[in-house]
Amino acid sequence: MAMRVNLERIKADILELSQIGRNAEDHGIYRMAFTDADIEGKRWLIDRMQAAGFDHSLDGAANISAELTGKTDSPRVLVGSHIDTVPCAGALDGTLGVVAGLECLRCLREAGFENQRSIELIAFSDEEGRFGGMFGSQSLCGQINPEMIATMTDMNGVPLHDEMSRHGYDPVAALDAARDPETLHCYLEMHIEQGPVLDRLHKSVGVVDQITGLFTWSVRLKGEANHAGTTPMDMRHDAFMGLADFAHEVPRILEENGSDRSRATIGKAQILPGATNTVPGLVEFALDVRDTSMEVLDELADAFRKALSAIARRRSLMFEFEQKSLISPVTCGESVVETIRKQTERLELDYEIMPSGAAHDAQIMGRMIPVGMIFVPSKSGQSHSPAEWTAWQDIEAGANVLLHSLAELSGTTD
Known part of the structure; x- marks a missing residue:
């Protein structure tokens, strides 16, 4: 009989960890990186690793690892995710990949599987980007x-250095956490989709082929604040109207310059001076743009700049923008994707080849070694909220794909 994960153990681990950092009022989980709750979660994970019979290790970045030692010293297979959360989070984002990874190590050892490559489970610190x-x-x-290390701070100005030191970690030791890529074969990550596609298609598994890149801008449109009653409409330099024009241009730009995997979002805006009876003189807003192709991202950036310039000129405004972040897209390792796809078919599961629209640790790892991701459906596409959930049978299906993919990738050194 083929190996299968023990769903009851996965359930117990997910539900137990979900109580660490849980807020009784809004039911969200608050386990942000290097908070007291996050450290409690790390201790919980170490206890679970030890209870399962695995020794743990902790590197300088406070990444926690457990290992199923292979018969050779060939480059190892990594599997994992993270257990830190955003504020008011759900129970599965990141956590699922770590819990499922631990269950796979248990199953492989219990089955007496003779892995040639060592398999290392790793729970990464601060995937959610608090710092x-x-x-x-x-x-x-x-x-x-x-x-x-010296300058990273959170949104409230709390330094990473101070938070790590407060919990007894040496922040500078993070420099020693770097691995030689020659010692690593590949990295696998199981994750909830965090979007609605699999749920709407009624498919149990997503096989990720690409992880989106993104850029974020902070944009300022500057006009002239003036009296709402005495300033004629044709004599205004209304900064908000510039934002409204730009917002209407977004779909056109995506259609003309983007791809079917392009996304653009104005998720935050501030209108100043913010008085009911004053024409807005300044608007500040954030623009988030994503695609799986760097060429497309470059084209979109150029198109958005031209649109802002044209709108500013037409409405007699000034505009400026600052690029806040730029993350390159990553193509998953062809052989890893093929292994996941093959194991999904072998388990007779309905699946979808799809991109990841969110960033993950796999995106960072993919710049160094081949990576692969397994998605499971998110109910109604919800994530980063207490409503985040995935049916247990889908979790079981994804975890079994992970189990057999790990067996395939670690079972040979060819």
Whole structure:
């Protein structure tokens, strides 16, 4: 009989961890990176690893690992995700990949599976970017430097250095977390989709082929504040009307310059001076743009700049923007994707080849080694909220795909 995960163990682990950082009023989970709740979650995970019979290790970035040792010293297979959360989170984002990974290690050992490559489960620190990046996976990939450690802060100005030190970690030790890519074969991550596609298609598994890239801008449109009653409409320099014009241009730009995987969002805006009887003199807003192609992202950036310039000229406004972030898209490893697809078919599961529209640790890892991701449906596409959920049977299906993919990738050194 083919190996199968133990769903009851997965359930117990997910539900138990979901109580750490749970807020009784809004029912959200508050386990942001390097808070007291996050550290409690790390201790819980270490306890679960030890209870399952695995020794744990902790690197300088506070990434937690457990290992199923292979018969050779060939480059190892990594599997994992993260257990930190956004504020008011659900129970599955990140957590599912770590819990499912631990269950796969249990199952492989219990089945007496003779893996040639070692399989390492890793729970990365701060995937959700409390301090502005994906600290754990960036550290492992050697993308952290001393200046970053000294200057990274959260939205409230709390330094990463102080938070790590408060819990007894040496922040500078994160520099020693970097791995030699020659020692790593590939990285797998199971995750909830965080979108509605699989749920609407009624498919149990998503096989990710690409992970989206993105850029974010902070944009300012500056006009002239003036009296709402005495300033004729044709004599106004209304900054908000500039934003309204731009918002209407977004669909056209995506259609003309983007792809079917393009997304653009104005998710935050501030109108100043913000008085009912004053023509807005300044608007500040955020623009988030995503696609799986860097060429398309470059074309979209150029088109958005031209649109802003034309609108500013037409409405007698000034505009400026600052690029806040730029993350390159990643194509998943062809052989890893094929392994996942093959195991999904072998398990007779209905699946969809699809991109990831969200960033993950796999995106960071994919710049160094081949990566693959397994998605499971998110009910109604909801995530980053207490409403986030996935049916247990879908979790079981995805975890079994992960189990057999790990067996395939670690079972040979060819």
